[in-house]
Amino acid sequence: MTDIWIIGAGRFGKKAVHAMKHRHPHAALTVVDICPQACDAIAGPVITTICMDGIAYLHRFLKDDTTPDWIVPVIPIHMAFEWMRLKLSPAYRVEPVEIPEMVRTSLPNVYPGRPGEIFTSVASFICPENCPEPSAICTYTRNPRTQILHQTIQSLSCPPFVVVSLQSRQLAPGIGGIRPSCLWKALRTVQMSRFPVLLSTACKCHGVVQAFTAIPSGADSTSLMDLSY
Numbered sequence: 001m002t003d004i005w006i007i008g009a010g011r012f013g014k015k016a017v018h019a020m021k022h023r024h025p026h027a028a029l030t031v032v033d034i035c036p037q038a039c040d041a042i043a044g045p046v047i048t049t050i051c052m053d054g055i056a057y058l059h060r061f062l063k064d065d066t067t068p069d070w071i072v073p074v075i076p077i078h079m080a081f082e083w084m085r086l087k088l089s090p091a092y093r094v095e096p097v098e099i100p101e102m103v104r105t106s107l108p109n110v111y112p113g114r115p116g117e118i119f120t121s122v123a124s125f126i127c128p129e130n131c132p133e134p135s136a137i138c139t140y141t142r143n144p145r146t147q148i149l150h151q152t153i154q155s156l157s158c159p160p161f162v163v164v165s166l167q168s169r170q171l172a173p174g175i176g177g178i179r180p181s182c183l184w185k186a187l188r189t190v191q192m193s194r195f196p197v198l199l200s201t202a203c204k205c206h207g208v209v210q211a212f213t214a215i216p217s218g219a220d221s222t223s224l225m226d227l228s229y
Contacts, residue, residue: 002027004177007054008074009033009042015129016072017042019172030068032057055079059086064184070177073201078117080166080178080201081210084187092214097196099211100158107152107209116211122149123205130173133204150202153209160195161211168203176203190214 004027006016013031020029032050033039039049050057054075062071062083073079085094096116104110107120123140131139138145154165164186168176178201190197191214200209 003068004029004070004072004171005058005068006031006072006074007033007058007079009035009038009049010074012074013038014042016074016172016175017044017047019175020072021046023172027069055082055086058083062180062183067180069179070171071180071183072171072175072177078113078199078201078208078210080183080186081117081199081212083183084190084199087187088190088214090217092191092216094212094214096210096212099198099209100161103156103158103198103209103211106156107207108147108149113208118209119207120149120153120202120209121206122147127205128174131205132173133170135204145204148204149207150200150204153198153200153202153207156198158198161198162189162193162195164189164197164199166199166201168201168207170203 004020006013006029009031013033017029017031020027029046030048030050031042032052032054034051034053036051039051043049088094099116099118104118109121109124110118113119125140128139136145137143150165150167154163156163166178166182166186168178171177186199196211196213198209198211200207
């Protein structure tokens, strides 16, 4: 692991920098945040700070052939969806749609976010910030784990929606990262589909799901399937 991009320099961005320096001391860290004060507060040896919007940075500089090893999103939005929205524009009109009821009832502890977005968690409590995310048991309750959330989301069947699931992999306790290749694969899946999409980013315990359509610009949206649920 030689190159890590951390998107966000707030409280959890600082935590991610500290964890990556401890766990991967030889990695080059790039931290992106739109706030100059946040960037100044996090600057240090082996850290490159970029003062610009994180999604705009990914849109401009994340390439399919030359990418970092990991991207660590620590911003209060669904990074994968917002990046995909920019990459699809202007060739596609990206429009949030309502999350199907069967998705809401199939996932644990669901609560709403922005239009077409829900958050879900296997925990009904506040998890320890440094949870090592064991596969067999819950760190907090010590009870056997009943499900792996990213697998639960991936296994959803909700025609006509196409399920596109990104796994957040733990790079250090409480810090999750996404492989850039997974982002590009997800983007290509959406580009090839004419059906509505359920895009998720999830670890073993927590996740976010966004429902949307990506309609080619100039296409007659009335020719698509009825999305009233």
